[in-house]
Amino acid sequence: xxxxxxxxxxxxxxxxxxxxxxxxxxxxxxxxxxxxxxxxxxxxxxxxxxxxxxxxxxxxxxxxxxxxxxxxxxxxxxxxxxxxxxxxxxxxxxxxxxxxxxxxxxxxxxxxxxxxxxxxxxxxxxxxxxxxxxxxxxxxxxxxxxxxxxxxxxxxxxxxxxxxxxxxxxxxxxxxxxxxxxxxxxxxxxxxxxxxxxxxxxxxxxxxxxxxxxxxxxxxxxxxxxxxxxxxxxxxxxxxxxxxxxxxxxxxxxxxxxxxxxxxxx
Amino acid sequence: xxxxxxxxxxxxxxxxxxxxxxxxxxxxxxxxxxxxxxxxxxxxxxxxxxxxxxxxxxxxxxxxxxxxxxxxxxxxxxxxxxxxxxxxxxxxxxxxxxxxxxxxxxxxxxxxxxxxxxxxxxxxxxxxxxxxxxxxxxxxxxxxxxxxxxxxxxxxxxxxxxxxxxxxxxxxxxxxxxxxxxxxxxxxxxxxxxxxxxxxxxxxxxxxxxxxxxxxxxxxxxxxxxxx
Amino acid sequence: xxxxxxxxxxxxxxxxxxxxxxxxxxxxxxxxxxxxxxxxxxxxxxxxxxxxxxxxxxxxxxxxxxxxxxxxxxxxxxxxxxxxxxxxxxxxxxxxxxxxxxxxxxxxxxxxxxxxxxxxxxxxxxxxxxxxxxxxxxxxxxxxxxxxxxxxxxxxxxxxxxxxxxxxxxxxxxxxxxxxxxxxxxxxxxxxxxxxxxxxxxxxxxxxxxxxxxxxxxxxxxxxxxxx
Numbered sequence: 001x002x003x004x005x006x007x008x009x010x011x012x013x014x015x016x017x018x019x020x021x022x023x024x025x026x027x028x029x030x031x032x033x034x035x036x037x038x039x040x041x042x043x044x045x046x047x048x049x050x051x052x053x054x055x056x057x058x059x060x061x062x063x064x065x066x067x068x069x070x071x072x073x074x075x076x077x078x079x080x081x082x083x084x085x086x087x088x089x090x091x092x093x094x095x096x097x098x099x100x101x102x103x104x105x106x107x108x109x110x111x112x113x114x115x116x117x118x119x120x121x122x123x124x125x126x127x128x129x130x131x132x133x134x135x136x137x138x139x140x141x142x143x144x145x146x147x148x149x150x151x152x153x154x155x156x157x158x159x160x161x162x163x164x165x166x167x168x169x170x171x172x173x174x175x176x177x178x179x180x181x182x183x184x185x186x187x188x189x190x191x192x193x194x195x196x197x198x199x200x201x202x203x204x205x206x207x208x209x210x211x212x213x214x215x216x217x218x219x220x221x222x223x224x225x226x227x228x229x230x231x232x233x234x235x236x237x238x239x240x241x242x243x244x245x246x247x248x249x250x251x252x253x254x255x256x257x258x259x260x261x262x263x264x265x266x
Numbered sequence: 267x268x269x270x271x272x273x274x275x276x277x278x279x280x281x282x283x284x285x286x287x288x289x290x291x292x293x294x295x296x297x298x299x300x301x302x303x304x305x306x307x308x309x310x311x312x313x314x315x316x317x318x319x320x321x322x323x324x325x326x327x328x329x330x331x332x333x334x335x336x337x338x339x340x341x342x343x344x345x346x347x348x349x350x351x352x353x354x355x356x357x358x359x360x361x362x363x364x365x366x367x368x369x370x371x372x373x374x375x376x377x378x379x380x381x382x383x384x385x386x387x388x389x390x391x392x393x394x395x396x397x398x399x400x401x402x403x404x405x406x407x408x409x410x411x412x413x414x415x416x417x418x419x420x421x422x423x424x425x426x427x428x429x430x431x432x433x434x435x436x437x438x439x440x441x442x443x444x445x446x447x448x449x450x451x452x453x454x455x456x457x458x459x460x461x462x463x464x465x466x467x468x469x470x471x472x473x474x475x476x477x478x479x480x481x482x483x484x485x486x487x488x489x490x491x492x493x494x
Numbered sequence: 495x496x497x498x499x500x501x502x503x504x505x506x507x508x509x510x511x512x513x514x515x516x517x518x519x520x521x522x523x524x525x526x527x528x529x530x531x532x533x534x535x536x537x538x539x540x541x542x543x544x545x546x547x548x549x550x551x552x553x554x555x556x557x558x559x560x561x562x563x564x565x566x567x568x569x570x571x572x573x574x575x576x577x578x579x580x581x582x583x584x585x586x587x588x589x590x591x592x593x594x595x596x597x598x599x600x601x602x603x604x605x606x607x608x609x610x611x612x613x614x615x616x617x618x619x620x621x622x623x624x625x626x627x628x629x630x631x632x633x634x635x636x637x638x639x640x641x642x643x644x645x646x647x648x649x650x651x652x653x654x655x656x657x658x659x660x661x662x663x664x665x666x667x668x669x670x671x672x673x674x675x676x677x678x679x680x681x682x683x684x685x686x687x688x689x690x691x692x693x694x695x696x697x698x699x700x701x702x703x704x705x706x707x708x709x710x711x712x713x714x715x716x717x718x719x720x721x722x
Contacts, residue, residue, distance in 0.1 A: 032375065035399025078400075104467035112466045115459075119397060122460040127381035129450040131372075134356040134442040141354040141362050141533035146307035147582060149318075150591040157641055159600045159608070161669045167602070168609035169683050171626060199685045203678055205670055300568030301582040302589050304532075318589045340528030354529040361530050361546045 034082035037064060039117050049118045054110035055093045058086040089113070161203055162212050170216060188218055188228040193235035201245055201260050210236065210256040289322030292331065299328040299350075309349030309439060345444040347435040356442070375406050380415060384437065384449055385461055388419035388430035393463060407431070415440065517550030520559060527556045527578075537577035603634045608643060612665070612674055616647035616658030635659070643668065 031037050041060040042052050065083040068075050092106030134140045192215075200213060210232060211219075218228035236258055239245035246259045289295070298319050303310055315325040329350055333343040336352075344353045354362065372380070379402055382394050394402050410416045419432035433446060443449065455461050517523070527543050544553040557578055561571040564580075572581045582590060600608070607630055610622050622630050638644045638659075647660035661674055671677065 032398065033400030108467040112464065115464060116397075116399070119460045120399065122455055122458070123378060123381050123385065123397060126385055126449070126451060126455065127377045130381055130384065130441060131377060133450070134359075136353070136440045136442070139356045139359040140442055141359075141529070143304065143307045143352060144533045144535040145579065147305035147590055149306075152591045153596055155596050155598050157600045157604075157637075158597050159605055159668075161671070163600070163605050164609050164612065164669065165678060165683060167605040168613055171606055171610065172680065172683075199682065202682075297566075297568035297583065298586060298589055301586040302568075304569040304580065305582050305590060318592070340525035340530075341532045352532065354533050355525065358526060358529040361526055362533055363546075 034061075034079050035116060035120055037061065037079070038082075038113075039120055042117055049114065049121055052114055052117070054113055055090060057113075058090040058093075061086050062090070160206070160208060160212065162200070162208055165203065166216065186221070186224050186227065188215070188224070188231045190231045190234045190238075193228070193231035194238055197232065197235045197239055198244075201239060201258075204258060204260045205262070207248070207257040207259045210258055213258065289324070290320060292324075292328065295319065295323050295325075295328040296331045296335070298323070299325060300332055303329075303332070303343065303350055303352050306351070309346040309351035309435065311349040314349075344442065346439045347445060349435060351439065353442070372409070373406065375400075375403070376409055379406050380410055380433075380437075383410070383416050383431045384433045384446065385452065385455060386463070387432040387446070388422070389432075390422055390428040390430050392428060394431075396463075517552070518548060520552075520556065523547065523551050523553070523556035524559045524563070526551070527553060527560055531560075531571070531578060531580055534579075537574040537579035539577045542577070601634070601637075603631065604637055607634050608638055608661075608665075611638070611644050611659045612661050612677055615660040615674065616650070617660075618650055618656040618658050620656065622659075 031040070038057060038061055041064065042049065042057055044060070045052055045056060047053075062083055065075065065079060068079075089106060089109050093110060095106075097105055136142060196215060197213060211229070213232050213236075214225065214228045218224045233256065236245060236247055236256075240247050240261075244261055246261050247256065248259075249256045290298075299315055302315055302318060312325045312329065315329075316323065319325060329343070333350075336343045339355070340358060341352045341354055344351055375398075378398055379394055382397050383389055386393065386397070391402055391407070407416075413436075414434055415437040416431045417434050419430040421427040421429055438444070438446065452461075518526075526547055530543055530546060531538055540553045540557065543557070544551065547553060557571070564571050567583070568586055569580050569582050572579055606626055607622055610625050611617055614621065614625070619630060619635070635644075641664075642662055643665040644659045645662050647658040649655040649657055665671075666673065
């Protein structure tokens with residue numbers, strides 16, 4: 001709310017009233033909620049927070065809310081909720097305790113409010129102490145010219161015999177291989193795979209991924225690759241059955257690996 | 267740590283058990299941790315250092331010797347949680363204007379929230395709001411997370427399993443704290459019961475139980491986080 | 495640099511009786527240069543340091559003492575041009591790096607070149623290029639040499655006496671081959687379906703050569719192939 005709005009008010013305000021009103025606006029904006037207001041009000045009692053009079057504090061707060069209302073300051077809902085609760089607390093504290101009444105006594109509620117205020121104050125003091133400590137980049141400094149640990153990345157290259165054979169075959173047949181494959185139907189038969197695998201398997205002494213056995217030209221196109229994989233897998237099973245091949249898979253969906261069955265090997 | 271009692275424990279141990287791999291003498295090990303810690307802008311854990319040192323070295327002992335050596339110097343070896351870092355002596359801050367980085371101005375809400383996390387950790391957002399008496403804006407938490415001063419802790423075993431916040435080693439480093447137990451006035455606050463998460467009288471019994479459990483967890487959680 | 499924020503030097507200057515106020519003891523000055531040099535992102539000149547130190551300090555002397563103090567330590571005070579900086583001791587450089595190994599597939603060019611060397615050894619670069627149909631980059635050959643999979647063989651007795659390449663025992667070891675002759679021949683490759691039967695007319699000659707190679711590979715005169 002601005003000063004102009006006050007001037008539009010039908011009741012003329014004195015300068016002192018206007019200053020007070022503006023101070024309150026600023027202050028309400030500055031408060032971090034009703035608990036903050038209560039803590040500020042409690043300071044006027046000038047006693048240890050543990051000995052504070054909650055009854056007096058409730059009265060102060062209600063007066064604060066009344067004043068805000070009179071100045072037509074719109075208070076957020078939680079300020080009003082707190083006011084209602086403090087009015088209730090005030091009545092509890094003033095009236096003699098009713099043995100029939102259920103729930104916590106006025107004293108218990110007041111004690112908890114006092115605890116909340118004390119705890120908030122304690123956290124504020126702690127925060128101030130924390131911010132006053134020696135701080136990195138202000139009072140204490142880290143290494144300016146840090147030598148970071150260099151990562152020495154050693155690259156080790158790997159290639160299998162099958163890679164080598166593929167590469168050589170690729171050179172010997174050059175690009176003529178591809179059109180030849182593309183002329184065909186996009187289905188790779190198990191018979192084709194079996195023919196191919198029988199030839200390849202003899203050189204496969206080490207565990208090698210099934211995908212390494214897929215024929216050139218059948219590896220990129222997903223449809224062709226799927227067909228070739230299925231056929232090669234079926235052919236592998238046939239070769240296992242024939243006792244020429246070992247096959248393994250460490251886990252569901254893990255790569256399937258093949259190796260020549262070697263009777264000399266355990 | 268009682269490193270001062272034995273002068274050459276490393277040598278002893280080596281001749282006894284690891285005669286094949288003789289660790290470098292302690293003086294050399296001290297040089298090694300000195301070089302690593304000096305070169306790094308960030309705190310290094312004993313494990314970081316040990317991983318880079320030759321077999322059989324005792325990084326903890328080397329650090330203990332090194333710390334002693336730098337006592338009273340222009341730079342000091344500081345403990346930060348379970349890590350170590352060289353930092354300039356605070357009394358020489360006046361020489362450093364040139365190096366000063368802009369220490370960001372934090373809002374009052376952020377400062378209070380940070381203090382509450384530090385003293386009450388692990389703490390939920392609801393608990394922070396309960397203590398401050400107002401809701402905590404997303405931005406405040408985000409700012410503290412971005413500064414790397416707080417991080418998410420374990421979820422609480424109360425209904426809804428809310429996330430908790432705890433402070434980080436970067437927080438300790440920034441405020442020159444060795445551990446979260448070195449927070450100013452922590453003992454007094456705890457003794458005064460001001461770190462308890464007391465619920466208002468008449469609150470739901472279930473809520474009370476939950477908070478009681480968590481009170482225990484608070485004490486343990488804190489020490490566990492920054493245990494040596 | 496303005497010293498206005500420092501109380502001590504300000505007082506000195508104001509009274510203009512500098513001799514009355516003694517400079518800090520040399521031990522303190524040493525601490526100061528130590529902290530400044532540690533925290534600075536760049537080497538500092540004596541002038542840089544003196545400008546920040548209280549009046550009456552002798553940065554040069556402090557640096558000299560400091561340098562002595564760090565002699566033989568894990569970090570040393572080094573002169574960098576006309577400035578000074580802390581540097582880790584060179585003998586501890588091994589602590590400043592972390593090794594990691596990464597396994598990579600050989601590039602297509604490299605594997606093809608390797609295959610040609612294996613099947614045609616000893617082979618010149620020009621021959622490799624002729625077989626591949628593209629030029630072979632220096633990097634590819636270097637990589638294979640570095641991997642210790644190929645090495646230089648005897649020079650060929652043709653004009654220009656070009657060097658040849660042969661495979662190494664490390665190559666055989668890596669590919670689990672006893673000798674290069676264990677490599678499957680063209681017939682076997684064809685039988686395995688690796689070679690298309692329908693060779694283009696232009697490739698016939700090469701194919702023929704290939705068969706020759708194969709014969710050689712199964713025989714023992716591989717190295718004599720290019721001898722004459």
